[in-house]
Amino acid sequence: MTGSSRAERTPPARRPPFYMEDRTRIEGTLERIVFQNPENSWTVARIRDEAEDRLLTIVGRLPGVSVGESLRLAGKWVFNPRFGEQFEIESYEVKPPVTTIGIERYLASGLVKGIGPEMAKRIVERFGVESLDVIDAEADRLLEVDGIGAKRLAMIREGWGEQKNVRETLVFLHQLPIGPALAARIYEAYGEETVRRVRTDPYALADEVWGVGFQTADRVASALGIAKDSPRRAEAGVLYTLGQLSQAGHVCYPRAELARAAGGFLEQDEAAADEAIGRLLANGSVVAEELEEGHDLIYRAEMLEAEEMVARSLRGLLVSAPAGPSIDSHRALRWLEDSFDFPLGDEQKVAVEAGVDGRVVVVTGGPGTGKTTLVRSLLAILARAGEEVVLAAPTGRAAKKLEEATG
Structure with a gap:
């Protein structure tokens, strides 16, 4: 009797809250951007989950996304004591909206110059789910929409071209072996030049984008098909080796020993590393000071400048600092x-x-x-x-x- 009473009072099993669910992927339509930091693209947004047709809060770096776009997200559920359940983004993929509702929201977001909410509605009413394809490939057909003349058409073409570049850039970055946070920093550093600059010289990322070191740049280069024996890789490896040596207290290093250390790190012979040193000397990335005939000390240019600045400052102090106390x-x-x-x-x-x-x-x-x-x-x-x-x-x-x- 007692046992059955307990059973009768046992509450029914409840579904676990969102943040405890075993779901690490979400697909849906971006409905609202609540907040976005313009400096690092950290975003709080609301997305309509396609699987269960419910609004979810997502947080994380989302550069270049716009209301109405379809997103495929990977991440984890977290619980914020103030804001409740949130999906924390680890990676994402942008997909063009495919429904008329999604396309209208996308165009109405102000993303494309010349298209506001009313014009977005007219375009979708005219072309339906083909609206984005028309804008992209047959823009002249927009003249069929009431209110679009030659001037507005030119504005739409320009705005669409800018957004197309952003989308292509994000697709390019997400195909590389980097996370969304780093992709955001690269895009913030290079903007519309991102694809060209990364393809041309991925190793420059190590010098030009905060948080990128040689290993990351090397993975990107490998993904782009750059060979391990590339001269540019050898140059980047020499600079990286000098940087590592500076962490150990060396502002410079003998050329022969540097070539040996860099060659070992790069798994190349010393001759290739020494040739890289020669090219870096020629372009001014490193400088040499002759220790004795045939034996040069190699500095990164900024390290030599810093050392010389310290020497000048010390020399000035020796002349200008007041004399110490008269003590034997x-x-x-x-x-x-x-x-x-x-x-x-x-x-x-x-x-x-x-x-x-x-x-x-x-x-x-x-x-x-x-x-x-x-x-x-x-x-x-x-x-x-x-x-x-x-x-x-x-x-x-x-x-x-x-x-x-x-x-």
Whole structure:
């Protein structure tokens, strides 16, 4: 009895909410763009799901889409505490609208110059589901529509051509091995020149579009049929290798060693990499400074410029910076060693004396090489001499570490 009562009170099974459904693909007609960020194309929109005829909220990057277009989306359901269930877009494909309702909404959206809601209605009433084909291939037939004369026809032709370029560009980008976010950035960087520029030199993406590195550009190039032994690939690989070396602290690198490193990375012989270096020298992408006869140091042009700027600034400081306090550095160093447990190596002692005597001192070194000990030593000596010291750091994190190390 008790068991059956419990069974009778058990609520019926409910369908899980949208965001828990096992659906990762949606197809439908874009009905409204609620919001679109013009800088990165991040969009909130409403789409009518073809499968269940319901309005869904979609979010993500959707460059170049317009109301009335049919979209095929891939992504996942998420739950927003404020806005509820949303479909988060991971990739998408734009399809021309195929129904008269979709075509009318598409044309009425203001997408094509010369066509507003009323004119869109007239065009669809005249040509039905063939309306887009007529605009695309037989535009002169639009003169059959009341209100369209030669001037408006020219405006429609121009507007349709612009939108056709956008659609073709998006189709081109979505065929490449990149996601929608990156496709949006590429389109934002190149605009109507996207297809031409990417086809001409996909490796330029690594220098010209934020978030694209050599590997991504290389995948795009491969998808476009560019061979692994392409001279342009070798040049891009040399620049990438120099960039990686700079992350390890090298502003330049000996030419022979660079050719060896780039060749290994590219899986090509050193000769091909060295030839690429020669071409990059010729076009100014890299520059060489002769270390000794027959041995050049190779810089990315901007790195040499930065190094020279630092050198000029240091030279200026050496001349213009006020002289330091009048402290006998030898006596100060002996006092430091007698008063504190600062075990200083020979190089550190030289650096302490230079810091006390000099106008400007540059200290470099990796972790654990004694930079913090050197700073603490200088602070102790200057405090003993009654000097007021100001410490500065380029980032908040670095400032915090400096404060913790020096007290």
